[in-house]
Amino acid sequence: MSDWKPRLIATDMDGTLLRGNDTVSDATVAELERWRAEGVPVVLATGRPPRWMVRIREVLRYGTAVCCNGAVLLDLAGFEVLEEDALEPEVLQEVTAELRRQQPDTWFAVEYGLEFRHEPVYQPRWDVDAPGVAVATLEEMVAAPVAKLLARHETLPRDEFVALVERVVGDTATVTNSSTDALAEISARGVTKATGIAKVAAEHGVGPEDVVVFGDMPNDIAAFDWVREGGGRAVAMAHAHPDLLAAATDVTGTNEDDGVAAFLSSL
The missing domain is CATH 3.40.50.1000 (HAD superfamily/HAD-like)
Structure with missing residues (x-):
C-alpha cells in the first residue's frame, strides 16, 4: 500500500x-x-x-x-x-429507569444538538455556564427525542460502569465511551x-x-x-x-x- x-x-x-x-x-x-x-x-x-x-x-x-x-x-x-438520528423517548425512558434501578447513583444528561440539559446532581466537566446549558429533571429530559444520552457515575471504575450500561441497553441503542471518567455515551440503535x-x-x-x-x-x-x-x-x-x-x-x-x-x- x-x-x-x-x-x-x-x-x-x-x-x-x-x-x-x-x-x-x-x-x-x-x-x-x-x-x-x-x-x-x-x-x-x-x-x-x-x-x-x-x-x-x-x-x-x-x-x-x-x-x-x-x-x-x-x-x-x-x-x-x-x-x-435521535434517541426516541420510549427508549430513553426504558434505559434510564433500568440503569437507575440497577445503579441508583447513575446520573443523566442529554444533548439536543445545540442544547444541553443535565440533572441537578450531574456534574458537567465542561461548559458549565455556557449558553444552552441548563438543569432539568430526568422526566423533562426523556420526554423528547435527543441526539445523545449521557450516563455518569462518580465512583465506579470506567470500564465496570460502561460494561453495566452495555448490559442494560443491550440492542435497544448504541453505547460507547470517549472519556477517562465513568461516562457512557448512548446513541440511537446502529x-x-x-x-x-x-x-x-x-x-x-x-x-x-x-x-x-x-x-x-x-x-x-x-x-x-x-x-x-x-x-x-x-x-x-x-x-x-x-x-x-x-x-x-x-x-x-x-x-x-x-x-x-x-x-x-x-x-
Whole structure:
C-alpha cells in the first residue's frame, strides 16, 4: 500500500487532531489544507455536539462534521444541522429507569444538538455556564427525542460502569465511551461514527477502501472496523486506548506530536 492515497480523510478531534490545550497546530492545518487543495474532503468525526464546534469552525471553516458519535451531521460553513438520528423517548425512558434501578447513583444528561440539559446532581466537566446549558429533571429530559444520552457515575471504575450500561441497553441503542471518567455515551440503535462517516463518504462517491480515519478512543472502533474491513486505513494515535489499537491498521504519533499531519505527509 506504499502508493495508496485517501480520497477522504476522517479524524476524531479530542486526543487526535487537537492538542491538549484544545488547539490545532499550524503544521496540521497546513497539511489538511494541502489535501483539501487536491480535492480530498476532510471530515471531523467526534463525540462532541454541534455547540462544541464553534472554535474548530474558525480553523477549518468548511466541510461536514459528524457530531455526537454519528447522530448529527453538521455543515461547518453554514453551521447548520443537516441530519439527526435521535434517541426516541420510549427508549430513553426504558434505559434510564433500568440503569437507575440497577445503579441508583447513575446520573443523566442529554444533548439536543445545540442544547444541553443535565440533572441537578450531574456534574458537567465542561461548559458549565455556557449558553444552552441548563438543569432539568430526568422526566423533562426523556420526554423528547435527543441526539445523545449521557450516563455518569462518580465512583465506579470506567470500564465496570460502561460494561453495566452495555448490559442494560443491550440492542435497544448504541453505547460507547470517549472519556477517562465513568461516562457512557448512548446513541440511537446502529448509530456510530462509522455510519456518519459512511453517509458523508457516499455523498462524495467514496467507499471505505479510499478512506483514512484517525482516532484514540473506543468511540472510534466502529469507524476503524468499517474502514479496515473495507480496505482503507485505520490509524490510531500512539497513546490510544488498547481496544482501539487492536482495531488499527497503522499507528502514528501522539496528538501533541502532530501525529495526524505526520501520517498524512508520509503518504
